Amino acid sequence: MQSKTPNISIAAFVEKSPPELQIEVLAGNAGLDDRFINSARIQKLGLALAGFAHYIHKGRIQIVGQSEIWYLSQLESEKRTEAIQNLDLDKVSCILITKGLDPVPELTRLAEDKGLPLLRTNMISSGAINQVSVFLQEILAPQITLHGVLMGMFGIGVLILGDSGIGKSECALDLITRGHYLIADDSVTIKKVGDKLEGKSPELIQDYLEIHGLGIINIRELFGVSAIGKGSQIEICIELKNWKEFEEIDRLGLKMHEEEIFGLKIPKFVLPVSSGRNLSTLVETAVRIHLLREAGFDAARSLIEKHQLLVGGL
């Protein structure tokens, strides 16, 4: 599975960042398109200005707040230039000044010379750092679009996988008529945000479902807004498999499968498909089983414990 290497140009950052930040570009316009942020973590320039610049990471936003400006303004002009040059300005992705502070003239001049974007926001450092981190985490999250169906059921996101033609979309339609909602049919965009997987529909096919024989239908128009969800955290995965492809079926339901996406494991039920098996009931029940297990109840285990007591095995 290959995902896009996430990064964002400074120009895109300025354009897309939350409006509360009201970012303005003070200098270094030349670098807006060819400097990139590739980490959601920020750095404060503090110690680097005092001479300890080894910790500067290339792909992070460098925050300059009251203390940095204060430190710089009490230096003599020559020392200031030296302190700023020390930062290895070719390496730094961009500098964000907070609290609407005015940069020292040397900083503006050097940023302009080096094509290092010098940005400013009126927010105070703590607020700005929070906004920036949340925004970057979202936009830099690794992302992939996979073949599958994503449903919202009993408050959790259920990813349904399986080869084409096995009945994922029909199953989704059936689940919709039972009051669950569709998030994405046939193609699901999955993002790793922190240690969670967020799923949603690619914009183009949001609300649509394809059923063999009926063609492409619009779920929002046919069933109303409550049948559609915008996105959800993916908590379990259901894989539909042809009965014939099954080597061995776990008849007790003790063995838990897992699906790995971006290194995160989510519990998976593998359901054999054959005529006469009502898929949507099975999927719905699988989700209920998962919720019960989360709450600490496991039918298979409790039966086995009872049985063991009976045969004196414990």
Add this chain to the structure above:
Amino acid sequence: MLRGEVTIINRLGLHARAAAQLVRLSSGFKSRILLHRKDNAVVADAKSILSVLTLAAAQGSVLEIEVEGADEQAAFDAVLEIFGDGFGEL
């Protein structure tokens, strides 16, 4: 498993009717046929129309094709051919 790359050559890209043609062709095979568009990390199943449309592949887009199954060679050749043909639009 067979793997290969194709470039979309027809002017309109992988538009709706071309996509439908590809889906119809792919559905005739047993093998699983996947299309990867690497520049935006989209993986589509060639047998699903919505999935193929999600690729939003314009003229010049490069797709990696991955075919696996009992009739993979025939399926692979057929898919390469339909792309090479520009979906009969050249």
